[in-house]
Amino acid sequence: MEPVAAARPDGIRGSSLPGPFPVGAYARKLQAELRKRARLQLVGEVFNVRRSRTKMYFELRDSDGAVPCSMWCNDFDKAGLVDGAFVDGAQIVAAGGPDYYPGSAASSPSFSFAVTALRIAGEGDLLAQIERLRRRLAAEGLLEVQRALHRPLLPHTIGVVTGEGGKARDDVLAGLARRGWQGRVVWAFAPVQDRHAAPRIARALQDLAATGEIQVIVVARGGGSLADLMAFCDETLCRTVALLPVPVISSVGHHTDHTLIDDVAAIACSTPTHAAEAAVPLHCGDARVAVRADAVRLATHGRRAVVERARTLERMARAPAEHVARHRRRLHQWLRELRAAAARGQGHRRQDVARAAVVLSRKAVAGAGADAAGQRAHVAALGSALTAHDPDRIVQRGYAVVDDGAGAVITSAADARRAQRVRLFFADASVGAAIDGDPAPRGQA
Amino acid sequence: MTDEITTPPTLTGVPVPAPPASYEEATARLEAIIRRLDSGDAGLRETLELCAEGRTLVEYCAAELDAVGQGLQELRLDELVARLEAGTS
Numbered sequence: 001m002e003p004v005a006a007a008r009p010d011g012i013r014g015s016s017l018p019g020p021f022p023v024g025a026y027a028r029k030l031q032a033e034l035r036k037r038a039r040l041q042l043v044g045e046v047f048n049v050r051r052s053r054t055k056m057y058f059e060l061r062d063s064d065g066a067v068p069c070s071m072w073c074n075d076f077d078k079a080g081l082v083d084g085a086f087v088d089g090a091q092i093v094a095a096g097g098p099d100y101y102p103g104s105a106a107s108s109p110s111f112s113f114a115v116t117a118l119r120i121a122g123e124g125d126l127l128a129q130i131e132r133l134r135r136r137l138a139a140e141g142l143l144e145v146q147r148a149l150h151r152p153l154l155p156h157t158i159g160v161v162t163g164e165g166g167k168a169r170d171d172v173l174a175g176l177a178r179r180g181w182q183g184r185v186v187w188a189f190a191p192v193q194d195r196h197a198a199p200r201i202a203r204a205l206q207d208l209a210a211t212g213e214i215q216v217i218v219v220a221r222g223g224g225s226l227a228d229l230m231a232f233c234d235e236t237l238c239r240t241v242a243l244l245p246v247p248v249i250s251s252v253g254h255h256t257d258h259t260l261i262d263d264v265a266a267i268a269c270s271t272p273t274h275a276a277e278a279a280v281p282l283h284c285g286d287a288r289v290a291v292r293a294d295a296v297r298l299a300t301h302g303r304r305a306v307v308e309r310a311r312t313l314e315r316m317a318r319a320p321a322e323h324v325a326r327h328r329r330r331l332h333q334w335l336r337e338l339r340a341a342a343a344r345g346q347g348h349r350r351q352d353v354a355r356a357a358v359v360l361s362r363k364a365v366a367g368a369g370a371d372a373a374g375q376r377a378h379v380a381a382l383g384s385a386l387t388a389h390d391p392d393r394i395v396q397r398g399y400a401v402v403d404d405g406a407g408a409v410i411t412s413a414a415d416a417r418r419a420q421r422v423r424l425f426f427a428d429a430s431v432g433a434a435i436d437g438d439p440a441p442r443g444q445a
Numbered sequence: 446m447t448d449e450i451t452t453p454p455t456l457t458g459v460p461v462p463a464p465p466a467s468y469e470e471a472t473a474r475l476e477a478i479i480r481r482l483d484s485g486d487a488g489l490r491e492t493l494e495l496c497a498e499g500r501t502l503v504e505y506c507a508a509e510l511d512a513v514g515q516g517l518q519e520l521r522l523d524e525l526v527a528r529l530e531a532g533t534s
Contacts, residue, residue, distance in 0.1 A: 154468040156512050159522070176517070183513035188522040204522065211525055282468075288510050294475055295503045301482040302496035309489050 027102035039097040047227035088226035089126025142242035146266040155215035159208035164189040168220040175276025180284035192221035197231035220272035232259035251275035
């Protein structure tokens with residue numbers, strides 16, 4: 001039927017096509033045409049499942065192409081699927097036919113394959129495929145290789161593989177800023193979904209590693225469905241990551257997403273910010289403070305050691321003089337002690353002698369009797385007198401002893417005149433002498 | 446004739462230790478040195494040698510931190526490759 005042309009504008013200058021017709025009418029016609037097409041069953045894999053209040057929306061895909069699908073929630077619920085079975089990658093059979101929602105002035109139109117019934121196909125589940133691949137890589141030891149790589153505490157060049165326009169790029173920069181790190185970032189932009197992504201990401205990784213300047217690589221992309229993230233389950237890409245000589249830190253999807261790259265990378269992080277922080281485990285500001293503190297402690301130890309060494313040397317320099325002084329003092333001390341001892345010894349001897357003399361004299365006195373002293377003196381006096389009177393002694397001195405011839409000593413002149421005749425005894429002999437009566441010559445009596 | 450790099454002996458006759466291979470190696474050795482010095486068990490000679498080695502390590506660490514403290518440098522992979530091929534980097 002021909003659409004009714006209300007107020008028609010002019011067509012495009014030079015176009016030979018019929019119209020312009022009002023679009024709404026055309027949309028309705030499209031809908032009708034599509035609804036005429038045969039109802040049939042399709043087989044493919046489910047992706048991007050969304051549910052509104054009344055309808056389920058998802059895509060049905062295989063390697064050649066896909067159709068967007070819609071299904072009334074009531075119909076979906078009637079299918080009685082097991083919880084968790086209708087997820088990305090699930091292979092299903094869907095019955096229905098193409099439909100077109102014409103939209104309106106206030107709502108968008110859409111083409112969809114309207115599904116009236118479906119069932120899970122079971123075999124060929126994408127997730128199961130991924131799991132099988134994971135087990136194969138694990139058996140080859142490829143899940144451990146990257147983890148064993150040395151990750152520098154303070155890299156100076158970091159490589160980042162990410163989509164050029166994405167938020168992941170900003171998040172990586174934010175993470176590096178949080179570490180206070182201002183080194184060198186090498187960006188390797190690559191598509192992060194669709195069928196070009198896997199080989200381009202693998203190539204970027206190899207090129208980064210080949211420069212020899214990159215110390216750690218971050219692979220980052222934001223959230224998405226498993227379909228969007230499928231590139232990161234690609235076998236070739238995962239093998240490339242596993243065997244890369246540079247450690248790779250992955251942050252693909254949200255924290256609930258898990259792709260194969262997370263298993264082969266050195267570290268898997270939940271966000272690009274965390275991945276950047278994992279790339280620089282050190283907080284540079286804190287590290288600078290710590291290094292300065294270490295420098296101070298070393299300087300303190302060094303100063304103390306130098307001072308102590310100086311003191312030791314000084315002590316050693318003083319030691320000989322002190323040593324000699326000590327010895328000298330000791331010698332003086334000994335000398336004094338010797339002298340004192342000697343003096344004490346002499347005194348003792350004198351005392352001893354005096355004591356002995358006293359003892360002896362006492363003993364002598366005791367032996368001699370009471371008035372021994374007096375008697376001795378008397379005897380001594382007598383002795384002296386006797387000696388004085390000894391005529392021999394007189395004669396020896398040149399005197400003569402005068403005798404009367406009868407043995408009586410004449411001692412006076414009178415006695416001599418009386419005697420008339422005397423004898424004179426000299427030292428050598430005696431002579432007789434007669435006394436004459438002449439008076440003594442002057443001067444003599 | 447071999448082209449050997451020999452480390453010159455110091456005044457104490459002890460060879461200078463090789464430069465650290467990495468920042469973490471340097472900090473680990475620095476911690477060990479400070480632990481030893483703090484213990485008080487090191488004699489005078491050892492203390493002075495450890496202080497000298499420690500100073501070298503501090504300088505290394507400070508230099509490494511300075512290298513990542515001068516402002517973020519960003520470049521694309523193809524620019525880096527071009528620089529490397531041109532002999533500058």
